[in-house]
Amino acid sequence: MNKLIVLLSETVLFALLILFLIAESVSITILFIVAGFLCAAAVLIFPKKAERIIKPFAKERRTAIIFSMILMAILPFFFTTQPYWLLTLSLAGIYIMLANGLNMQTGTTGLTNFSGAAFFGTGAYTTGLLSVHLGLPGWLTIPAGMFASVLIGAILFFPVLKVKGHYLALVTIAFGLMFNIMLNNTDAIGGPQGISGVKAFAIGGFDFSGMWAIGPFIFSSYANNYWLTLLAAILALAFTRYIYNSPVGLILNYVRDDEWSSKSQGLNISYWKLIAFCCGNALIGLGGALYAHMIGYVAPDLFSFQTSLLLLSMVLLGGMDSIPGVTVAAFVMIVLTEKLRVIQDYRFLIFGLLVIIMIIFRKEGLIPSRVRPYFPKLKSVLMKR
Amino acid sequence: MKKMRTLFLPILVILALVISGCAVSPGSGSGNGSKKQTVKIAFIGPLTGGNSRIGLGGRNSARLAVYDANHNKNNKYHYELVEYDDENTTQAGNQVALKASSDPSVIGGIAHYGSVVALATVDTYHKAGFPTMIWGAVHPDITLGNDYKEIFRVPGTQIDQNKQAAEFVTKLGFKKVGVLYDTTDYGRGHFKYFKENLQKLGGQIVAEMPVQPDQQDLNAELTKIQAKKPDLIWFAGLAPEGVRVKKQMDAMNIKTQFMGVSGLVNEEYNSALGAEGSEGSLAIIDGAPTSSLPGGEKFMKDYKARKYSEAPEAYGPFAYVSTDLMIQAIEKVGPDRKKVTNWLDTKVKNIDSMIGKVTFNEHGQNDMPLFTPMVSQDGKWVPYAESEYQTGKRKLPGKK
Amino acid sequence: MDMIGQQLMNAVMLGTMYSLVAIGFSLFFGTMNVIHFSHGDISMLGAFIALFFVPIITQYSVLGSVIMFIGAIVIVAVLGIFLSGLVIQPLQSSPQLYTLLATLEAGLVIREAIRLFYPGGKMSQKFPIIFPSGGFSIGGLTIRFDQLFILAIGVAVFVATVLIVNKTSLGMAIRAYSQDKEASMMMGVSESKVIAVTFALGSALAAIAGILHGTYYREVIYTMGLTSGIIGFSAATIGGLGSIWGAIVGGYLFAFIQTSVSAFVPGGSEYRDVIAFGVMILFLLFRPTGILGERQSERV
């Protein structure tokens, strides 16, 4: 019974998503948004009823996850003539990786990082340079991009380790700005024009830029990249979940919440912070590397403070330390900005106001991180006092 | 239960609104009243953000071209302009480029103001076999750096512009040039070619100062340049920065001649500086000022008649001509991307247009681009050749 | 030699404006332990509000300028209080990141509002020249009258701010509040009043910075607040957050670094921000509390 509910509701959601993406009309977009808001409101107003819908998902977790993966995997079948949405969804996938990487640093460990875009850029540039100048294959350039992000992050890490709070924010802001200026001013990496002609990912003789077909369905390079990104995003999410649910995640939370007491417990704070910073940057670098291969062009304009701010907003709006929240927020923000090109010039204004309102009235974000399942008793004890 | 009811009411209201909205919108779209086949053309440019004025000017001009075509009774097709906002960023540029080129009902595109955006998207257009006219981006590599058949450009490149600029500067007798340029592709590109050409003609760059586009204080740079006693201070960047440079020169009482690139030639420069501040500033533009173009008067008149809220700006005429050429191609060979590309590739030789003759070379680059040196006189940009400076009635501030 | 003197003068002028913005960061941090990231945009707002008074200036030149200064300062001070009530006070008990992000977004909203709703707000705006033009030279060093005026106003404002904070009872309340909130309230200090005064004062300084920026560079544009905000924050940090003298020193130091990199390092103007921010990061590494600061961002 539970299984049926899960399958049915996921199919319905999937159908709605496809309808939403295909619909060109503005009014339908707005209808969807309003409906989304009302659903969210309904969940808040009737938590018990919502729990009834959520429960089957919790019970049939494996089915839910596998089925949603299958649905996402067959999505390109609906968009063979509209690769634009595949590109946008792939971008959303990349931002999901970026935001979750940042969440590991900022949300889980409390390391404010205002230079997410710089690490994104490091990954993209490394991959792009290796691919264009050395002609290295994708299975080498992508790990190289990740590694470069981790390495640059480790260099920045020393200032990060020494400073806290506002100062940390300032260091990362300054680093992001410096990074962007350096990209713009270094001719060896293309200056403001960046790097063009980054080759598409290829493995085992299969070039992702090529086309292929199953029966009447013709898949373009965008579909190929979509699957690649989907796979990477799933792996990234599995990785973050694994970390989050492992003792490491608990330690990182501990480091965030009470540095002094965790220090006195004999934890090596610097070590754990470094771990979180590097893991986060690995994900961010992965996003950058995939971006470079997918778009084929890397220019400094994307790796700006604005993008860092966008990433941080995703983490905050989704819910600090909440993997599902951050994922949903990244997805919604990328897809919605595409959908809402109608409001054009006002989008920054509206977005800014929305973020402020969210921060003031719903700090915990879209999907708040739940109390960890480790100590079911602890929670009840806390409630009793 | 009460809560339920309060929730349902807004849903019903919204549903009603949306349904009525859906019912109305297709009706209004299809009311063109003609039985001609509709052909879609894409316009892509920065419609929002910091460069939106130029983008909207281009868009309006493209709209005007479509409007003119639809009112030409001899035309076989009815045209529709589909507008996309590239935000002047590579990411959005890539998305909209794909959106436009993957829509089979869109035959061709009039695209991009930012050079980096254009460089980032040409691959996409090429892959889709999507004939594209670049209307505002001037980096040489967009057309010359590849062999893509689908990419055409009516405005000249930075190379051509700065070749002429260097000649103009030399002709006026300026030998020692102090340079400020912004570190975007725009400023850098201009500087690269200006320097090359000026040195060929025996000019000398006495100081070169790259600055960040958002840098407010330029006193240090200007002091340093001024110490080298140049005849001319040349600036490569857009109008807001140009205003900043000129204002600070004035404040520092630097009387040296000031010259900019085409990005300077717009109303903003004159209005922010005032007539006395902008007087005698030089710049060079692609094409000619709209008013002195062959069809310029008509263009301006029609443009005004359509009551667009934004001025066409420097690249409006190019957007108009690009759109017009695309329409001509479609009229000749029908709405087929491949045929349109071929026609544009082979048949555009000495075609008359508002900006003069247009000829595409083997790279799709307009070969005979026109450039006009401009001078700001009484708070207006006028062609130097027509100005009182040419006649000798006024003297450039920096001329000895 | 002239060159060095002239560049020093450039740095001093730039530093005056940085310092005025930096003081605000220091004040807000000192009293409320927040970083008010839209402060740079408040300064931009000051310049744009001053533009409304342009008709008055053209009518009554000197008196008009005074009215413009006072009018813009008062309006911005009130807006500053308003903003603090809207964005900062509700977040007092939340983690710092929320305040940072909220104020960053508030800055974005201010910037976008000017761009969209100020007539011609997308373009740079001509700012009236309110100080006498001309100047004089001493041994090859040219000093302009407007520079002297701006410097005089800047120094007067610094002194006034220091006096207000150190000598008046309001200033004493601010200092007491910043050292121990609750104890100061027990002594009869009204929390809301202190916050209002702090934000009014800081925003007024930012408005002055904006207007001086306008008169010095003779034009203003909606984006000018973003850089001055980040630089003001950096300057306050170099000087030591929470210390007013520190903010002033930091502002001048930052300007000095930028100017000397531009002026004396070949090809340096491209990298002046990189070097200035790099120096700031080094500062944070080796002297995290800045030149004059005494306490860490996070008290334990």
Next chain:
Amino acid sequence: MLEINGLSSGYGKIEVLHQINLHVDEGEVVSVLGANGAGKTTLMRTIINLIHARSGTIKYRGKDITHLKTHQIHALGIGIVPEGKRLFEKMTVMENLRMGCFLEKNERVIAERIEKAFDMFPRLKERKDQLSGTMSGGEQAMLTIARGTMSDPDLLIMDEPSFGLAPVLINEMFSIIKRISQEGKTVLLVEQNAWKGLEISDRGYLLQKGEVILEGKSSELKENSLVKKAYFSN
């Protein structure tokens, strides 16, 4: 003078004080006793509204002050000596004293009061230009009390003034409190040191787990077995 009825308060989800009833009459010294965590400091903080009351009322001279802000309560003539020497550490002794009578604008009155404070604590006079944060613990404790009296309050609320002091200083501290009360001020004293507290007070309350479990004359309380058991057995 001060009348507290059915007062409850706490932090977050946790209620600390339950239905406290307490009153202080004009001229009295009243001590509130209790072990660590009994809710003494919470009580003090609730009276001056640093913690909001959840229910109950606080009246001062018949006026309901439950929902007044801290600074308004102070302005009614209630002096506060907070727990743990909450001085303005980067201010001099002089400035700290001036902060004590922040609401007094008359310079002559201020000068008089400073004179009086120096009279009571000669040690402070020697250190008047020293930053308060750099003084010794005992001096800081004295300054805290001096600052509390600077506003010439009718009611002085003192939260553990003897906390963390050396035994010699504790005696000095209590003699000063006694002197203050002899000058006609009403004192509400929160003390952990029950013996000393009861010695100088007229009446006392015993707090346990956020409830008043005992009240009465100090002399009686001293003899009470509960108090003895709680404080003097170990």
